[in-house]
Amino acid sequence: MCIGKIASIYDSLGVTEDLVAKNNDQTIDQTINALNADSNGLIFSNLVDFDMLFGHRRDPEGYAKALEHFDARMPEILDAMKDGDLLIITADHGNDPTFPGSDHTREFVPLLVYGKNAKPGENLGTRGSLADIGQTIADNFGLMLPAGKSFLEEIAK
CATH class of the missing domain: 3.40.720.10 (Alkaline Phosphatase, subunit A)
Structure with a gap:
């Protein structure tokens, strides 16, 4: 959407x-x-x-x-x-x-x-690329993109 x-x-x-x-x-x-x-x-x-x-x-x-x-x-x-x-x-x-x-x-x-189910106060640091956001979203839906590093596990409780 x-x-x-x-x-x-x-x-x-x-x-x-x-x-x-x-x-x-x-x-x-x-x-x-x-x-x-x-x-x-x-x-x-x-x-x-x-x-x-x-x-x-x-x-x-x-x-x-x-x-x-x-x-x-x-x-x-x-x-x-x-x-x-x-x-x-x-x-x-x-x-x-x-x-x-x-x-x-x-x-x-x-x-x-x-x-609401994410770890509070997690410092994600300076990311290597905006592609990290795309990879995180893809990871959330069980997909993988050719670029970026997901931070989904870093924020999981």
């Missing part, structure tokens, strides 16, 4: 459902709806405002407010999660709103992982 612009990024290949969301709030709402639905699989959401409105526009104050707003809504997402669900928060590239220019920047991206 894809929320926001994800389906268009992947040309809808492998997409079972494309839920429309035009901003962060709509994406959060659709993510909660998807978590509450009777479904099983990957929910892939894109919080586009961080990138489009604040990162590329180099608006650190707007970025900070958007982070605070997302943080305030996070309990809604966590409450909708089931025992076996795993939440992974990351970015597809750096986009420091204080850096000159309007293109992507080169800093590392965050990797926050939460699950």
